Amino acid sequence: MTSMAHLRIAGLTKSFADAVALHPTDLDVEQGEFITLLGPSGCGKSTFLRMLMGIAAPSGGAIWLAGARIDAMPPEKRNIAMVFQSYALFPHLSVLGNLAFGLKMKKVPKAEQERRIAHAVRICNLGPYVARMPRQLSGGQQQRVALARAIVMEPDLLLFDEPLSNLDAKLRETLREELLTLHRRVGGTSIYVTHDQDEAMSMSDRIVVMNEGRVVETGTPFDLYRAPRSRFTARFLGRTTLVDALAGKGMARLPWGQMMPIDSAASGPVALSIRPEDLDPALDPDGAGVVTGFQFLGSAVFYHVLAGDIRLTASAPAREAPIPAGSRVALISRAPLHVLDDSAGAAS
Numbered sequence: 001m002t003s004m005a006h007l008r009i010a011g012l013t014k015s016f017a018d019a020v021a022l023h024p025t026d027l028d029v030e031q032g033e034f035i036t037l038l039g040p041s042g043c044g045k046s047t048f049l050r051m052l053m054g055i056a057a058p059s060g061g062a063i064w065l066a067g068a069r070i071d072a073m074p075p076e077k078r079n080i081a082m083v084f085q086s087y088a089l090f091p092h093l094s095v096l097g098n099l100a101f102g103l104k105m106k107k108v109p110k111a112e113q114e115r116r117i118a119h120a121v122r123i124c125n126l127g128p129y130v131a132r133m134p135r136q137l138s139g140g141q142q143q144r145v146a147l148a149r150a151i152v153m154e155p156d157l158l159l160f161d162e163p164l165s166n167l168d169a170k171l172r173e174t175l176r177e178e179l180l181t182l183h184r185r186v187g188g189t190s191i192y193v194t195h196d197q198d199e200a201m202s203m204s205d206r207i208v209v210m211n212e213g214r215v216v217e218t219g220t221p222f223d224l225y226r227a228p229r230s231r232f233t234a235r236f237l238g239r240t241t242l243v244d245a246l247a248g249k250g251m252a253r254l255p256w257g258q259m260m261p262i263d264s265a266a267s268g269p270v271a272l273s274i275r276p277e278d279l280d281p282a283l284d285p286d287g288a289g290v291v292t293g294f295q296f297l298g299s300a301v302f303y304h305v306l307a308g309d310i311r312l313t314a315s316a317p318a319r320e321a322p323i324p325a326g327s328r329v330a331l332i333s334r335a336p337l338h339v340l341d342d343s344a345g346a347a348s
Ligand SMILES: Nc1ncnc2c1ncn2[C@@H]1O[C@H](COP(=O)(O)OP(=O)(O)OP(=O)(O)O)[C@@H](O)[C@H]1O
Pocket: 016, 017, 019, 020, 021, 022, 039, 040, 041, 042, 043, 044, 045, 046, 047, 048, 195
């Protein structure tokens, strides 16, 4: 198996007496990829991570990392490092002490310890803080120390368990970029767990969407957002309106009577995922919709529109004053609407 992925997961599953936390799951991750496991609470993300770490035993299946089978190895034998939500820094050790701890435990020679620490300090921009204690650092700085502490171990795989969820919104956004830059600099393979779809979309090479112990879909953020196969993914990644329509010849008749282009050659009943940016609301006394309200977000306006008996969201750039509630609008198609795979039955 010469072309084996850096991380290969085959049929991995975990059952408890009364529940299946993870149904048999396959996943290949390439060297250097940044993969996110995304799903609602209870979908099996932590169970997945715990089996990778070796702190939970799989009920079945296999894990290979860097060519070696690891699923029966104890955690300390696996070359995997984890960055936790709570950072888990040692409060009584300086930054330097925190970085050296794991290396000392592993009896890495002193000169090699120094080389690795200097490298991690440089790429995580921790130079000014090496002598400080964790309590003398901001949340973001502590997070960087936690990451540096993982990097010095030179892991084959880096796991992140919701590392930004304790931070405020602004800092979270800055740190997303920073984490990603560091991931690229380190060049390692990363698996990141979150229930925050914005985080997953803005950071990942690929997202693994999970629900109720199963992988629903895997793909790039763009593909999963624009062309999800399932209703679950369509709903979980950003805003959408799911509607039933009648398709034929690359067009669909929408419930409010309008014909619009679709991205499929399907004919007959289909379910569509309509993203807000797919429809341009334009003031028109004969339009098919009525604005029932709007959210002004600065860069865009999201309009709630009632078209027939469908409530949908249509967005527009916020360069002009918003269209007031009560106005009649035409809905102009900006892009072919996406047909979902699981199209049978009601879209709601
Ligand atoms: N020790 C256990 N015994 C029985 N059931 C468990 C055990 N651990 C987890 N489960 C169940 O397995 C399922 C998946 O749990 P898991 O913690 O992996 O979800 P999660 O996606 O990480 O959720 P969260 O985001 O809330 O941490 C849940 O239904 C949970 O109740």
